[in-house]
Amino acid sequence: MQAAASLPSSPSLAGRVPWLLAPYLLFFLAFWLLPLAGGVRLSMQSDVLYGDSEYVGRKHYRALLQDPRLLKALANTALFAAGSIVLILPLALLLAQALRETWRGWRPVLTFALLLPGLTPPVVLALLFLLVFHGEAGLLNQWFVLPLGGQAINWLKDPDYILPALVLQSVWRWTGFVTFFFVAGMNAVPAALYEAAHLETTSRWSVWRHVTLPRLRPVILFAVIYLVIDAFSLFAGAYVLLGGSGGTADAGLLLVSYIYHQAFVLGKFGTAAAVSVLVSPLLLGLLWLCFLVPKRA
């Protein structure tokens, strides 16, 4: 208590605080604030690839608000995020619990196996998924759909299956990673709480629901935020599987694919920058909601 109280009043440390923060602030300025300012500036310039561009004000923003493809991209991205969260969270909770109950010697091997998809570069993972989702010859059709008597699904061309295919890829990639965080969260629950709970009930479900789950809330919140950010920044996976556009009938058009299409297919760098700027407050609001909802609950 005495040591803690003396910290703020220490003149030598207080004097050094700005300097200690300097490296962080420098990086923040160089790699976040300046590019952001550059992006805002670019979003107000004409779409010129070469030569001098001129100031066009809010022209790109106005055009974007009338573009139904942007709405489609946002809707697809929101669906993709929701689909990933709904599938990954329960699966990861189940795996985390199973992992905790496995023989201790197996845990490092299983944890590594679960982490592996998350550690694999997204482009490599997407290339592997080309074989999984490939039409009739694809692994998913050969191993699951056809043996179960179903018709081969063209996962990457049939608009009804494109978004589910992207979600499946996300589930494969992140479930193990999220499981790892849940295991860490479960390990941090004090043993005394479990002992006290076992005095009250013998139901394992009840203990899990009233002790483990509430204690995991911050980790679940972290996982949700992580998956939302991943959905809004996913590019490589969709690009390798669907090409630079959104696939058949734009069924797999995600936000970053839309930005890529504006910049690199249409050559509209100003418009592409405007999309990024336009979406920032939206993403900020979404993250704020992620923090707010659990508190209210």
Place this chain on the structure above:
Amino acid sequence: MKTTTTGLALLAGLAMAPAAVAAPLQLWISSYQDKVYYEDMIRLYQKSEDPTFEAVVTAYGFREMPDKLAVSIKTGANPPDIVQLDEVLFGMYLGGEVPFVDLTSRVKEAGLDKDLVPQRLKLFTRGEAMYGVPQSLSAMLLYYRTDLFEKHGITPADLTTWDEFVAVGKRLKEKNQAMIGIDPTYFEVLLRQRGSDLFGKDGKPFPDEALAIDTLKWMVDLQSQGIAVQPDRGSIFDPVFFNTAVSSDTILCIMGADWYGLDMIQQFTPHLKGKWGVMPLPVWQEPGGKLSPRTSAFAGQGLMIYKDSTVTDEAWKFIQFVMTNREANVQRFTQGNSFPAYRPAWKDERLLQPSEFFSNQSMGKLLIRLAPEIPEVAMTAQRPQAVFMFQENFFSQLMYGQLSPEQVVTQMKGALNKQ
């Protein structure tokens, strides 16, 4: 004292050093296969023209290259001097001020305007200005399996017209045998063979809307009748297409340009060496009885000089060498890149030799015969967008019956006109 002496010696050394050595010319290639070829060309150029010439070849993927180039142009960071771009992607740079040097007068001075196949000469142009020199003929051929043709009792003479092709296809369908793998690029290829294109001379999409709808309908019918099969990922450029539909004898033939046969077919089906043949495309018999050309054109690389390059003259000399040197043209063919569009090189025997891979047929002789019939490609700033839009968004919807040919043309036209 010793330190002072060493410092002075270092300063003296720096002062006596020769003036800054010129940086090597930067050459960006949009195909990994072409890297070996261009490195060979640099050595050949050094040997026969300029021993002091230095260049660095950087290869990117087909779709990766325009992205890298766009970022480099926009930011001004490390742009190349010479760029090799495919005609399908070239239109991306025609939206505003073109970032390449106008080569019109240099091309004329070098006599390339007379020596290159005239229909290919207009490929990399906007208005009267020529920004790139086309390297390949890119004539479309029908590659067919000689062993399977023999098995089913078919000869190339049976497939002179597309109507005959469909009739043979229907007969084979009864034996559960498909004729051809279908690809979205066939739309513009067939449209061009029929005398139209994706864009008109005025730059507007679908100059002959009825013909575009008819061509799409023909493609859909080809698939619904079981004459054509759609590759799993909807593309004949996918390596898995060769491992599945081609290697399992599901199809008998594929339409492709010269570079497709020289590069992709040979690279992905080496086990079928001697079992492939080449023939002209079947022709369209239009209502008046008029026959279409026996070929069409699709894609192909060209060379451009970046506008802000400080070594424009050196870059042009190298391009001129690659375009006009006989050995450079022949090697482009023998190394499996493409058949040259430079006509004086066609006299070289190596271009006319029978190919063991293609059942001892001479691909070169056939291409030279077809060259006068190659149609022009209408180049516009929207061409890349139209190509990829059809390929990635509309083709599957059309083939799955979710959109009719009329809807595809109307929706594409609407989207292209909006840009």
